[in-house]
Amino acid sequence: METFLIRALQLIMSLSLLVIIHEGGHFLFSRLFKVRVEKFYIFFDPWFSLFKFKPKNSDTEYGVGWVPLGGYVKISGMIDESMDTEQMKQPAQPWEFRSKPAWQRLLIMIGGVLMNFLLAIFIYSMILFHWGDSYISLQDMTYGMKFNERAQEIGFRDGDILLRADEQPLERFGMDMLRNVAEARTVTVLRDGKETEIYMPEISLLDIAKEEPMFLDILRPNVVDSVIAGGPLAIAGVQKGDSILAVNNMPVGSWNEFTEKLEGFRSDAETNGAEYAEFSLVYSHQGMRDTVAVRTDSLFMVRATSMLDYKVTTRHFNFFESFPAGVKLGVNTLKGYVNDMKYVFTKEGAKSVGGFGTIGSIFPKVWDWHRFWEMTAFLSIILAFMNILPIPALDGGHVLFLLYEIVARRKPSDKFMEYAQMVGMFLLFALLIWANFNDIMRFVF
Known part of the structure; x- marks a missing residue:
C-alpha cells in the first residue's frame, strides 16, 4: 500500500506540473496576442469543479476539476474541448482567437508543446548540473553480458563485452543500447581479448525488450553479497x-x-x-x-x-555547461521515443499501450528526487510529442488545419471544425479506455 501511495503521489505531482506548464504555454501566447482566456483549469470540470476563483478585473477563471485526465484553457472564439458552439454563432470580437491572424493562432496552438519541450530541457539541464551524469561504461563491466537463448543463437556468448553497434560506440547499459543493438547490422564485442563481429538478423526492439529472461543483461557472478542475520x-x-x-x-x-x-x-x-x-x-x-x-x-x-567493483564514470557540469548538455539529452530522448513509435502500430505494440497504471509504475517505489525529475522530463517529452500529432482535438490537429488555412488561404468551416473536434475526442477517449483496459488485464492476469 505504501508503494502504491508513493507512486501515486509522484504521478499526480508530475502530471499536475506538466499540465500547468502545457496549458500555461497556450495562456502565455494568448495573452501576448491579446486573446481572452475564459478558463484555466487543472483537470476537467464537467458539471462542477473542486476549486475555482476569478481575480478582480480578470477575464480568466482559474480552477481545479475533478476528472484527472489533463487540463485545459478555454480560449474565446475557438472550438475546443468545451464545444461552446453558441459563442461561435455570435459576431467575431477583436479579443477572440478567430479574429487573429493565422500565424498568431498557430503560435497559440503550439505554445503548450513548446513549453513542455523547454521544460524537459530545463529539467534535464538541472539534473546534470546538480547530480552530474554517472554511469558504468559497458567496457568497464569486465564480466561482460549475460545473453538469453535467442541471443546466443544469433552468435552472442556469455561474457561478451559490448563495444559497437555498426560503427556507433556502445557506452552504457539501457534502452538506447538495446535499441542500437536491435537496429544494427553488425555488433562488435570483445571476447577472450579479441574483437568479434556478430551479424544481426532483422529483429524487433519491442520483441526483445519483453523477453524473459532478457535478451541481454549485465552478467553477475554467482557470489553472495549478503544474508539476513538469523535467517x-x-x-x-x-x-x-x-x-x-x-x-x-x-x-x-x-x-x-x-x-x-x-x-x-x-x-x-x-x-x-x-x-x-x-x-x-x-x-x-x-x-x-x-x-x-x-x-x-x-x-x-x-x-x-x-x-x-566496477569503475563509475561521472561527468560534472557547471551551470552554463548543463544547458547544451540538457538540450542534447532532450533531443536524443525525443529521437528515441519517436523512433519507437513505429512499434505502437503493430499487434504487440497495441497490447503494450498502457494507461495511468503503466505511467505510475515507471516511478520508483521509494521517494527519489533524481528519478522523479528524470521521469517528469521524460513524460514532458512524451506529452509534447503526443500533442503535436495531427489528430483532431489535439494541438497538432489545430496546427494542421491552420497550416491548411495558410496554404489554401481559406478557413475550414466552423461546422467542419465541430465534427473534427468530436471525432478527435472520440478517438482520444477510445485510446484512453484501451490503454487503461490493458493495465487492468495486466494486473488481473
Missing part, C-alpha cells in the same frame, strides 16, 4: 563472498542463472497451489563445497557484489 541461510552457514554452484544438482555459472531457476521454482509452486518450493543449494565457502536445503520463501540474498 535459514545464515544458520546453514552461507556467508558473504560464498559462491552458488548448483541448485537441485543443476550447475549455475552466474547469479543470472541462479535467479532464473529460482523464479522457475516459485512459478511451479504457485501453479501447484503451494506457498513455496524446496530445493537443494550447493555453495562454496573458502574452497569447501556444502549443500543446504532451501525454501523459496526463506531465501534472502542480495545479488551481485560485482557491480560495486
Whole structure:
C-alpha cells in the first residue's frame, strides 16, 4: 500500500506540473496576442469543479476539476474541448482567437508543446548540473553480458563485452543500447581479448525488450553479497563472498542463472497451489563445497557484489555547461521515443499501450528526487510529442488545419471544425479506455 501511495503521489505531482506548464504555454501566447482566456483549469470540470476563483478585473477563471485526465484553457472564439458552439454563432470580437491572424493562432496552438519541450530541457539541464551524469561504461563491466537463448543463437556468448553497434560506440547499459543493438547490422564485442563481429538478423526492439529472461543483461557472478542475520541461510552457514554452484544438482555459472531457476521454482509452486518450493543449494565457502536445503520463501540474498567493483564514470557540469548538455539529452530522448513509435502500430505494440497504471509504475517505489525529475522530463517529452500529432482535438490537429488555412488561404468551416473536434475526442477517449483496459488485464492476469 505504501508503494502504491508513493507512486501515486509522484504521478499526480508530475502530471499536475506538466499540465500547468502545457496549458500555461497556450495562456502565455494568448495573452501576448491579446486573446481572452475564459478558463484555466487543472483537470476537467464537467458539471462542477473542486476549486475555482476569478481575480478582480480578470477575464480568466482559474480552477481545479475533478476528472484527472489533463487540463485545459478555454480560449474565446475557438472550438475546443468545451464545444461552446453558441459563442461561435455570435459576431467575431477583436479579443477572440478567430479574429487573429493565422500565424498568431498557430503560435497559440503550439505554445503548450513548446513549453513542455523547454521544460524537459530545463529539467534535464538541472539534473546534470546538480547530480552530474554517472554511469558504468559497458567496457568497464569486465564480466561482460549475460545473453538469453535467442541471443546466443544469433552468435552472442556469455561474457561478451559490448563495444559497437555498426560503427556507433556502445557506452552504457539501457534502452538506447538495446535499441542500437536491435537496429544494427553488425555488433562488435570483445571476447577472450579479441574483437568479434556478430551479424544481426532483422529483429524487433519491442520483441526483445519483453523477453524473459532478457535478451541481454549485465552478467553477475554467482557470489553472495549478503544474508539476513538469523535467517535459514545464515544458520546453514552461507556467508558473504560464498559462491552458488548448483541448485537441485543443476550447475549455475552466474547469479543470472541462479535467479532464473529460482523464479522457475516459485512459478511451479504457485501453479501447484503451494506457498513455496524446496530445493537443494550447493555453495562454496573458502574452497569447501556444502549443500543446504532451501525454501523459496526463506531465501534472502542480495545479488551481485560485482557491480560495486566496477569503475563509475561521472561527468560534472557547471551551470552554463548543463544547458547544451540538457538540450542534447532532450533531443536524443525525443529521437528515441519517436523512433519507437513505429512499434505502437503493430499487434504487440497495441497490447503494450498502457494507461495511468503503466505511467505510475515507471516511478520508483521509494521517494527519489533524481528519478522523479528524470521521469517528469521524460513524460514532458512524451506529452509534447503526443500533442503535436495531427489528430483532431489535439494541438497538432489545430496546427494542421491552420497550416491548411495558410496554404489554401481559406478557413475550414466552423461546422467542419465541430465534427473534427468530436471525432478527435472520440478517438482520444477510445485510446484512453484501451490503454487503461490493458493495465487492468495486466494486473488481473
